[in-house]
Amino acid sequence: MEARPVRSSQTTITELMIPSYANFGGKIHGGILLSMMDKVAYACASKHAGTYCVTVSVDKVEFLQPVEVGELVSLKASVNYVGRTSLMVGIRVESENVKSGEIKHTNSCFFTMVAKGDDNKPMEVPKLVLENDEDIKRFIEAMRVREIKEKVREEMDDAKSTIEVSMAGEILKNERCIIKLTR
Numbered sequence: 001m002e003a004r005p006v007r008s009s010q011t012t013i014t015e016l017m018i019p020s021y022a023n024f025g026g027k028i029h030g031g032i033l034l035s036m037m038d039k040v041a042y043a044c045a046s047k048h049a050g051t052y053c054v055t056v057s058v059d060k061v062e063f064l065q066p067v068e069v070g071e072l073v074s075l076k077a078s079v080n081y082v083g084r085t086s087l088m089v090g091i092r093v094e095s096e097n098v099k100s101g102e103i104k105h106t107n108s109c110f111f112t113m114v115a116k117g118d119d120n121k122p123m124e125v126p127k128l129v130l131e132n133d134e135d136i137k138r139f140i141e142a143m144r145v146r147e148i149k150e151k152v153r154e155e156m157d158d159a160k161s162t163i164e165v166s167m168a169g170e171i172l173k174n175e176r177c178i179i180k181l182t183r
């Protein structure tokens with residue numbers, strides 16, 4: 001399987017934000033943007049893998065600035081890292097006001113995708129050719145993110161299994177909740 005450079009699968013999707021994408025407050029629904037992120041991650045990962053890919057996990061999605069109806073949203077995706085069968089795709093989301101030309105960086109996030117073969121099992125993906133400093137930085141950053149995620153996953157499992165309900169009064173004394181047991 002021949003290694004492929006980052007640039008060969010870089011993908012950009014641009015879409016006009018139409019009124020039917022808006023919520024009751026007149027801003028674009030987060031779900032519309034999430035769906036666009038999933039599409040661009042799929043296109044980018046599948047181009048690199050040369051096969052169908054599925055979304056396994058999504059990290060760092062935050063909606064820090066609202067997107068308005070009439071703006072042009074562009075999502076730029078790059079394969080930042082490849083494992084054996086998984087790929088981490090970095091996505092930068094920008095929204096442009098066509099009248100003023102102002103461009104807002106609304107979010108940068110990571111989608112982990114897994115390549116699937118015709119048997120629907122995870123399939124090995126081509127190695128990634130890193131051609132410049134940016135490619136190298138992103139690959140190392142993604143390796144670190146993967147390690148941090150693994151630790152956080154273990155800690156979250158641990159946090160749930162070690163909860164003592166009998167200590168709830170003390171643990172929750174400064175929280176905005178009221179314990180009112182009904183049985």
Ligand SMILES: CC(C)(COP(=O)(O)OP(=O)(O)OC[C@H]1O[C@@H](n2cnc3c(N)ncnc32)[C@H](O)[C@@H]1OP(=O)(O)O)[C@@H](O)C(=O)NCCC(=O)NCCS
Binds near residue numbers: 082085087
């Ligand atoms: C993702 C999926 C293929 C993993 O299957 P599996 O039998 O656990 O396969 P493996 O253990 O061999 O893992 C395959 C890869 O997924 C990665 N992976 C598995 N679970 C993961 C998780 N929670 N987060 C990130 N990566 C994960 C593994 O690290 C491995 O990557 P690598 O080969 O690069 O090291 C399987 O769970 C699946 O098909 N999920 C449904 C995906 C889907 O339908 N998505 C659409 C959204 S509804």
